[in-house]
Amino acid sequence: xxxxxxxxxxxxxxxxxxxxxxxxxxxxxxxxxxxxxxxxxxxxxxxxxxxxxxxxxxxxxxxxxxxxxxxxxxxxxxxxxxxxxxxxxxxxxxxxxxxxxxxxxxxxxxxxxxxxxxxxxxxxxxxxxxxxxxxxxxxxxxxxxxxxxxxxxxxxxxxxxxxxxxxxxxxxxxxxxxxxxxxxxxxxxxxxxxxxxxxxxxxxxxxxxxxxxxxxxxxxxxxxxxxxxxxxxxxxxxxxxxxxxxxxxxxxxxxxxxxxxxxxxxxxxxxxxxxxxxxxxxxx
Amino acid sequence: xxxxxxxxxxxxxxxxxxxxxxxxxxxxxxxxxxxxxxxxxxxxxxxxxxxxxxxxxxxxxxxxxxxxxxxxxxxxxxxxxxxxxxxxxxxxxxxxxxxxxxxxxxxxxxxxxxxxxxxxxxxxxxxxxxxxxxxxxxxxxxxxxxxxxxxxxxxxxxxxxxxxxxxxxxxxxxxxxxxxxxxxxxxxxxxxxxxxxxxxxxxxxxxxxxxxxxxxxxxxxxxxxxxxxxxxxxxxxxxxxxxxxxxxxxxxxxxxxxxxxxxxxxxxxxxxxxxxxxxxxxxxxxxxxxxxxxxxxxxxxxxxxxxxxxxxxxxxxxxxxxxxxxxxxxxxxxxxxxxxxxxxxxxxxxxxxxxxxxxxxxxxxxxxxxxxxxxxxxxxxxxxxxxxxxxxxxxxxxxxxxxxxxxxxxxxxxxxxxxxxxxxxxxxxxxxxxxxxxxxxxxxxxxxxxxxxxxxxxxxxxxxxxxxxxxxxxxxxxxxxxxxxxxxxxxxxxxxxxxxxxxxxxxxx
Numbered sequence: 087x088x089x090x091x092x093x094x095x096x097x098x099x100x101x102x103x104x105x106x107x108x109x110x111x112x113x114x115x116x117x118x119x120x121x122x123x124x125x126x127x128x129x130x131x132x133x134x135x136x137x138x139x140x141x142x143x144x145x146x147x148x149x150x151x152x153x154x155x156x157x158x159x160x161x162x163x164x165x166x167x168x169x170x171x172x173x174x175x176x177x178x179x180x181x182x183x184x185x186x187x188x189x190x191x192x193x194x195x196x197x198x199x200x201x202x203x204x205x206x207x208x209x210x211x212x213x214x215x216x217x218x219x220x221x222x223x224x225x226x227x228x229x230x231x232x233x234x235x236x237x238x239x240x241x242x243x244x245x246x247x248x249x250x251x252x253x254x255x256x257x258x259x260x261x262x263x264x265x266x267x268x269x270x271x272x273x274x275x276x277x278x279x280x281x282x283x284x285x286x287x288x289x290x291x292x293x294x295x296x297x298x299x300x301x302x303x304x305x306x307x308x309x310x311x312x313x314x315x316x317x318x319x320x321x322x323x324x325x326x327x328x329x330x331x332x333x334x335x336x337x338x339x340x341x342x343x344x345x346x347x348x349x350x351x352x353x354x355x356x357x358x359x360x361x362x363x364x365x366x367x368x369x370x
Numbered sequence: 371x372x373x374x375x376x377x378x379x380x381x382x383x384x385x386x387x388x389x390x391x392x393x394x395x396x397x398x399x400x401x402x403x404x405x406x407x408x409x410x411x412x413x414x415x416x417x418x419x420x421x422x423x424x425x426x427x428x429x430x431x432x433x434x435x436x437x438x439x440x441x442x443x444x445x446x447x448x449x450x451x452x453x454x455x456x457x458x459x460x461x462x463x464x465x466x467x468x469x470x471x472x473x474x475x476x477x478x479x480x481x482x483x484x485x486x487x488x489x490x491x492x493x494x495x496x497x498x499x500x501x502x503x504x505x506x507x508x509x510x511x512x513x514x515x516x517x518x519x520x521x522x523x524x525x526x527x528x529x530x531x532x533x534x535x536x537x538x539x540x541x542x543x544x545x546x547x548x549x550x551x552x553x554x555x556x557x558x559x560x561x562x563x564x565x566x567x568x569x570x571x572x573x574x575x576x577x578x579x580x581x582x583x584x585x586x587x588x589x590x591x592x593x594x595x596x597x598x599x600x601x602x603x604x605x606x607x608x609x610x611x612x613x614x615x616x617x618x619x620x621x622x623x624x625x626x627x628x629x630x631x632x633x634x635x636x637x638x639x640x641x642x643x644x645x646x647x648x649x650x651x652x653x654x655x656x657x658x659x660x661x662x663x664x665x666x667x668x669x670x671x672x673x674x675x676x677x678x679x680x681x682x683x684x685x686x687x688x689x690x691x692x693x694x695x696x697x698x699x700x701x702x703x704x705x706x707x708x709x710x711x712x713x714x715x716x717x718x719x720x721x722x723x724x725x726x727x728x729x730x731x732x733x734x735x736x737x738x739x740x741x742x743x744x745x746x747x748x749x750x751x752x753x754x755x756x757x758x759x760x761x762x763x764x765x766x767x768x769x770x771x772x773x774x775x776x777x778x779x780x781x782x783x784x785x786x787x788x789x790x791x792x793x794x795x796x797x798x799x800x801x802x803x804x805x806x807x808x809x810x811x812x813x814x815x816x817x818x819x820x821x822x823x824x825x826x827x828x829x830x831x832x833x834x835x836x837x838x839x840x841x842x843x844x845x846x847x848x849x850x851x852x853x854x855x856x857x858x859x860x861x862x863x864x865x866x867x868x869x870x871x872x873x874x875x876x877x878x879x
Contacts, residue, residue, distance in 0.1 A: 269459045270453075270544070270548065271453045285467075
């Protein structure tokens with residue numbers, strides 16, 4: 087009896103090996119390489135030169151950093167990401183809510199309307215959007231318009247990633263919670279604020295991380311829509327790498343990683359979600 | 371209607387007047403009329419799908435009645451949203467908010483409350499201000515409510531750490547903390563294990579006494595209903611079958627459905643030769659009922675504990691013991707008396723195969739008016755001289771409509787006087803006896819198809835009700851056991867369909 091149990095346990099562990107290998111090869115190893123490149127020079131010796139270069143490019147100390155090109159790019163990226171996420175959330179929540187609560191039988195068809203655009207090649211779509219901006223006359227018109235167009239492009243691209251997780255959490259909320267809230271005297275608006283919204287928090291958080299983090303690096307959108315005039319952090323790394331400056335690029339990649347970490351932590355992405363994420367955690 | 375004497379004087383708190391509820395054209399509750407007195411513990415009892423939960427949800431405000439009125443203290447609240455009704459619900463699966471802790475859950479209702487205070491503003495006008503309840507008062511009330519349900523000190527706990535029974539108590543606390551006029555409970559003990567359920571039944575009853583709030587309770591568990599209620603409303607098929615105290619419902623069921631649903635029972639078909647005497651199982655019995663016509667067919671209910679086993683020579687009925695099952699406090703014994711199988715509960719057990727005598731005391735026999743004597747439909751004769759009724763088409767003998775008539779080769783009816791009649795589209799009354807309908811698995815074999823919606827064992831046969839797609843009901847007797855919800859087709863032999871002309875009837879009036 088105990089033997090079979092142990093064997094079963096063992097075989098379950100075995101099942102994790104392919105994923106572990108994948109993780110090692112495509113996540114952990116690249117991260118280590120980035121780390122290695124960020125803190126070594128061409129001869130492979132440990133150095134803080136690239137960190138210094140990043141923070142003190144102009145040679146004026148930290149004061150100079152806040153006016154530096156790198157800092158501006160990071161700030162611009164953060165702003166674009168933040169705005170894209172906000173606009174996505176403002177559009178996606180009502181859409182997800184309405185689809186989840188409508189009385190139609192084929193809700194999935196309605197949902198499909200928002201997902202089908204994803205089936206068209208992304209570069210093609212962004213090019214089409216560019217043509218639209220050209221036609222409207224806002225393409226590369228001014229610095230502000232470039233940023234606005236980039237945000238529109240990001241929202242267009244990432245909206246489904248915000249709708250889907252929110253929709254799934256809302257549809258899963260038991261109707262009896264809402265009924266209970268109303269039964270206890272809450273007006274429909276209060277019931278939404280006190281019950282539906284907090285219970286769909288998991289979807290909102292997951293939607294935010296699906297939009298905020300990618301839109302920091304998705305420079306295809308900014309390149310195409312602004313005639314390469316809006317530079318975001320992803321483009322910065324790309325520029326260094328294409329210029330064979332591997333060490334500089336790696337350090338900025340580390341900074342980006344830091345932001346991602348921070349964003350995930352702030353939105354509570356590391357919190358163990360009892361209801362959705364209990365499986366698999368015991369494996370490791 | 372007899373009710374608890376203490377309650378008889380208190381006012382009607384809620385009244386349902388001609389309530390109907392349809393879901394997508396399917397009627398769930400039909401013409402319900404009911405009132406509940408202040409302080410009463412009333413239970414809606416019935417099998418699943420009988421409309422009891424829908425009725426409760428209409429009182430709570432989650433469903434709006436299709437027609438009819440709900441009066442609360444005499445005021446029409448039919449269209450008031452749930453948040454404005456002074457009614458709170460304990461949900462079947464508790465519906466405790468998972469993102470809030472115990473305190474926040476219980477305080478939820480209190481935090482929504484606003485007290486209206488009138489004050490004089492600077493200009494001297496009288497104004498009404500709505501104010502939230504003070505925090506200290508909320509905390510105090512929550513504490514009290516948790517004391518009532520015996521869970522003091524659980525304020526900070528999260529819902530997911532509570533056991534089923536504890537969640538149940540929190541759900542009750544969350545409802546009663548608002549001091550509702552009526553507490554609605556929708557099968558609140560359904561998710562608990564048997565022992566816990568029994569404990570909670572008694573606790574709920576005690577709580578009801580202590581709080582003095584009107585309880586409306588929904589359950590499909592007849593024992594639960596008998597244990598807890600002042601009044602039981604037995605429901606089936608969207609309609610009230612009987613309203614009464616637990617004793618009344620058990621001892622004097624109004625029809626076979628109630629008798630069958632509440633407790634164990636032997637149901638026989640009998641006749642009443644005169645008041646105080648009833649014949650069933652081929653024997654004559656003394657009874658206490660009366661008021662039926664001479665030789666009127668009746669349904670007779672005998673509870674298993676009212677049948678006494680005696681030595682063969684002392685029994686009115688004689689039969690062979692076919693099964694003895696130990697049930698804890700008693701034995702369940704089956705005795706075959708000729709065609710009839712009788713269930714007995716006794717603390718002493720005979721051996722299987724013994725021949726025993728059975729007696730039933732007069733007060734153990736309950737006689738009821740027979741609900742279904744014959745199936746009655748209105749029908750139409752078709753071109754082919756068949757008859758359409760009850761959502762189906764059957765072959766029949768149309769010559770019975772005119773004595774001495776016959777059919778010619780073309781299908782026209784020739785009356786005794788030689789008149790030629792075309793019967794197409796003639797409206798007729800159709801009668802079919804319960805025993806003349808048979809069921810078949812093959813959907814094409816019979817003239818109509820439907821699902822079995824009810825079956826009741828009547829000691830020598832099962833009485834089935836088959837409902838067709840368009841809600842026509844056939845009542846039939848059959849010795850074989852079918853299952854509820856079986857899809858069957860109904861066969862009626864040609865010569866068993868009795869037809870009478872509708873026009874003739876109309877003419878006489």
